[in-house]
Amino acid sequence: MALCEQKTQLSAEEHMLLDHQVCFPLYSASNAVVRTYRPLLDKLDLTYAQYLVMMVLWENDGISVKDIGARLHLDSGTLTPLLKRLEGKGLVERGRSEQDERVRVLKLTEEGTGLKKEALQVPAQMKCKIQLDLDELITLKKLCEKIVATL
Amino acid sequence: MALCEQKTQLSAEEHMLLDHQVCFPLYSASNAVVRTYRPLLDKLDLTYAQYLVMMVLWENDGISVKDIGARLHLDSGTLTPLLKRLEGKGLVERGRSEQDERVRVLKLTEEGTGLKKEALQVPAQMKCKIQLDLDELITLKKLCEKIVATL
């Protein structure tokens, strides 16, 4: 999506210029961030999406696919195979709720719980690489959260 | 990556909380934006990545895969199959440079050039959906560009 910064109005033509787009930098920044996480998370044998799921479970062990999806804005088409991979690595167990046989309940294994210790290093390493001031980070976070809440 | 907003310092433990992460909202916002583009771009029979490539070509017809990749921060592993799909839709021709047989040169077809007309509607539709003020958009754009430039 495009914006005008200098002039009062841009033509539809000008809005199409890549340099006037807002969504493109957002998309590029997200790609760049995930790419930057990769070498850090390789040491934990996790992808970024898997790392997010593990963070959710470290905070809230034993929750359902639906709840993980609600927290991460991801659906079962993404989560089901991802969770099977985490199970394959021995980090989670994919059980069923006793009250409701439909819901799959994710429980951290001992190894899954233990992995948190190494993961604690990651945020500081990323902060170091990103090189934004605290106020910039806060602004960015709020704007992104606003977009997610709106869309 | 995590930040602290209220307290002077957060523990490594607290940095792991999803609500303290900055990269997660960025990632979610990018996903949300691409998801929001989808119904708009469906009318043009383009994905978001394909739309970005078309924008590059509308600005700079006849450039190479490498130059498109430099502009969009994407590599040949992403672009080669994408460009084949654009060729399949009759929007581009995948030629070769005469000076250097290694470089593939992308030329818009008449249909590819013509598609720009419909695409001109898209930025305004997205702006409408995103619901951010101009200054917020500018701030977000600059912060994302800073991240991309740093990483």
Next chain:
DNA sequence: GACAAGTATATTGTGTGCAATTTATTTTAT
């Protein structure tokens, strides 16, 4: 209590992203 409607996952299929490798061509060094 059957049966329709709703809900939670799973599956399928398409299109990215990207690391790693390969292939083809060009440039450089000797």
Next chain:
DNA sequence: ATAAAATAAATTGCACACAATATACTTGTC
């Protein structure tokens, strides 16, 4: 002039994202 290094794309393989659909279970409704 030729072998080595460099460069541009293409290929391969893996893991997302997500729309669309299917499957299995649960909850109303009558």
